[in-house]
Amino acid sequence: MESNQESRIVKIFGVKFDQLTFDEAYAKFVQYMADDTTQSIFTPNSEIVMKADEDSEFKAVLNSGDLVIPDGIGVILASKINGLGLTERVPGIEMMGRILEYCNLAGKSIYLFGGKPGVAEIAAENIQKSFPNLKVVGYRDGYFEAKESPKILDAINEVKPDVLFVALGAPKQELWIHKNQKLLNTKVAMGVGGALDVYAGVVKRAPAVFRKIGLEWFYRLIIQPSRIGRMMVLPKFLIKAILARFFN
Ligand code: UDP
Secondary structure (H helix, E strand, C coil): CCCCCCCEEEEECCEEEEECCHHHHHHHHHHHCCCCCCEEEECCCHHHHHHHHCCHHHHHHHHCCCEECCCCHHHHHHHHHCCCCCCCCCCHHHHHHHHHHHHHHHCCEEEEEECCCCHHHHHHHHHHHHCCCCEEEEEECCCCCHHHHHHHHHHHHHHCCCEEEEECCCCHHHHHHHHHCCCCCCCEEEECCCHHHHHCCCCCCCCHHHHHCCCHHHHHHHHCHHHHHHHCHHHHHHHHHHHHHHHC
């Protein structure tokens, strides 16, 4: 595999995705670790693409991402329906896991930013236990006023993490990364949604069998029925993808 290979871009309702396998996307991350500037990684799913479809500023921010990978099965189905060439899901949470393994092997440092008060701290403890050779150089919750943002940036830059995980949910995390990308003293800033809740043990991931067959969303719906409103976006998204196939 060529680590410096240029990826083909696929657009789903105007949101760009890098057409890469999981391993190729990971190779891009490894390449970023050798660069001097901060690179952004975004992981939109169908819900986020639908949000961007109604918000052109958010869409432009997603499209400014250095590496944009398809998080959910919905995006892959939309791509298949329209023959666009995305074939493999690259779930953000799994990419975060691989990045943590890398940081552990290479002795790199990370910062966890987001989640409810206390969540990032527990996630930091759990990650540190599982990956003893990486350094968690800082963490903080994701609830703050806009005027506090420069202080948060300074606190992160002071400890110079190699990788910054931003878990504010979409679109907050992508907007925050975009606004601060040129000011950040990190190699990579990645939006990871609810991943700190998973690492803190607040939210459980679906068992492997659900994940393998692309039904993680269904599992989450059963254990958290309040997500039904959010999840109705998926059928809407797929209908839109089918209409695009026949009428565009
Ligand atoms: N969050 C945050 N600050 C906010 C809003 C949300 O830190 O102002 C966190 C929230 O606590 C949760 C995550 O962002 O941990 C978003 O979770 P969600 O399940 O919505 O993420 P997604 O489904 O987008 O991965």
